[in-house]
Amino acid sequence: MPQAMIHDPHPPASTSDDRFPLLRQEAARCVACGLCLPHCPTYRKTLNEADSPRGRIFLMAALLEHKLPLSPQLVGHLDLCLGCRACENACPSKVRYGQLVDGVRAWIEPGRQRPWRQILLRRVLFDTTSRPRLLQGAGWLLRALRRPSPPVAGTYPAQGAARGVVGLFLGCVARLSDAETLHAAVFVLNQLGYAVQVAPRQTCCGALHDHGGERETAQRLARENRTAFAGLDLQVIVHAASGCGATLAEYTPPLAAPVLDISAFLAAAEGWEQVTLAPLEQTIAVHEPCLSRNVLHDQDAPYALLRRIPGATITALAGNDQCCGAAGIYALTQPEMAGKLLRDKIDDIKTSGACTIATSNPGCAMHLANGLRAEGWKVEVLHPVTLVARQMGYTK
Ligand code: SF4
Numbered sequence: 294m295p296q297a298m299i300h301d302p303h304p305p306a307s308t309s310d311d312r313f314p315l316l317r318q319e320a321a322r323c324v325a326c327g328l329c330l331p332h333c334p335t336y337r338k339t340l341n342e343a344d345s346p347r348g349r350i351f352l353m354a355a356l357l358e359h360k361l362p363l364s365p366q367l368v369g370h371l372d373l374c375l376g377c378r379a380c381e382n383a384c385p386s387k388v389r390y391g392q393l394v395d396g397v398r399a400w401i402e403p404g405r406q407r408p409w410r411q412i413l414l415r416r417v418l419f420d421t422t423s424r425p426r427l428l429q430g431a432g433w434l435l436r437a438l439r440r441p442s443p444p445v446a447g448t449y450p451a452q453g454a455a456r457g458v459v460g461l462f463l464g465c466v467a468r469l470s471d472a473e474t475l476h477a478a479v480f481v482l483n484q485l486g487y488a489v490q491v492a493p494r495q496t497c498c499g500a501l502h503d504h505g506g507e508r509e510t511a512q513r514l515a516r517e518n519r520t521a522f523a524g525l526d527l528q529v530i531v532h533a534a535s536g537c538g539a540t541l542a543e544y545t546p547p548l549a550a551p552v553l554d555i556s557a558f559l560a561a562a563e564g565w566e567q568v569t570l571a572p573l574e575q576t577i578a579v580h581e582p583c584l585s586r587n588v589l590h591d592q593d594a595p596y597a598l599l600r601r602i603p604g605a606t607i608t609a610l611a612g613n614d615q616c617c618g619a620a621g622i623y624a625l626t627q628p629e630m631a632g633k634l635l636r637d638k639i640d641d642i643k644t645s646g647a648c649t650i651a652t653s654n655p656g657c658a659m660h661l662a663n664g665l666r667a668e669g670w671k672v673e674v675l676h677p678v679t680l681v682a683r684q685m686g687y688t689k
């Protein structure tokens with residue numbers, strides 16, 4: 294169960310010391326033990342204290358207390374943070390690093406300088422993702438020019454004995470870029486006896502905006518999603534993207550029904566006795582997205598789901614404790630560090646012997662697939678539910 298959110302106001306009307314007591318209190322909970330350092334991907338690469346969780350907390354505390362100015366160097370160390378939250382898992386003092394860094398990013402955003410390319414990139418990404426229905430309209434047009442592909446919308450009735458109604462969270466970019474996963478999720482749920490309802494007015498989860506210093510937009514999107522799912526009689530809302538899931542799970546107040554990763558729901562679902570999965574004699578390596586491991590703690594669910602495929606060997610990808618470098622828009626804003634982290638993943642995939650990589654986050658899937666394609670390495674990267682759906686007879 295997530296703790297209550299830190300609710301310091303931002304963007305600030307002034308920067309007087311007493312405006313941000315909760316952020317300062319959170320930073321003060323760090324006892325500087327350093328136990329988080331070996332878990333931090335950026336520190337492991339640079340070995341620079343300022344690129345570690347402890348160093349960043351020190352810098353944020355100094356900023357909040359006006360002991361250091363908002364210099365490009367300081368901002369650079371904060372920007373290099375992936376937001377993977379591996380440090381939170383390792384911290385004996387339970388410092389809520391993710392909320393702290395997001396709060397500080399929102400606080401400094403009005404006062405920081407950005408190159409015009411970054412300003413343009415942020416506007417395009419943040420404005421389009423916060424209007425997913427417009428994005429979807431553009432996607433339909435593009436698809437219509439190639440081949441028709443139905444959007445995920447409406448209500449999908451259960452097959453056989455009805456076991457309940459499940460809500461499906463679409464995401465913003467993923468409803469276009471990863472529609473196959475969403476259709477596969479609907480297929481598997483229906484086959485097991487669960488009807489699926491797609492709340493029509495749901496929007497982006499707000500993760501990109503919250504992690505990028507645009508908390509007012511993030512809060513508006515959270516309000517819109519709360520309204521979109523209110524009044525629907527759902528036993529659960531499932532998502533197929535751990536990045537979205539971590540944000541939805543931390544909404545305060547929460548959505549009208551519990552939020553669960555699709556693999557976690559399916560691993561414990563009923564109805565498996567009424568379906569047949571075709572055998573698949575191959576090794577499938579599971580890539581565990583950071584927010585699944587460090588926030589949702591549901592990283593075991595894809596293994597349990599994939600083990601339902603007869604003949605498949607399910608293994609953990611080496612280096613699952615380290616971020617792949619996708620991290621929202623990080624691969625675009627910090628390409629050098631993202632490339633180094635991707636390099637490690639590609640090497641791990643090559644030595645795994647796996648024919649397929651299963652990951653529960655579409656951003657990671659895209660990042661890994663791009664890296665593999667660039668090297669001509671023929672390994673398929675897809676969501677666990679897509680793989681299970683295919684073995685149940687689902688075709689695009
Ligand atoms: S969120 Fe990840 S990258 Fe950022 S300080 Fe924590 S461990 Fe390091």
Ligand code: SF4
Nearest residue numbers: 323324326327329384
């Ligand atoms: S483990 Fe926690 S208390 Fe220790 S240095 Fe890291 S953030 Fe601070």
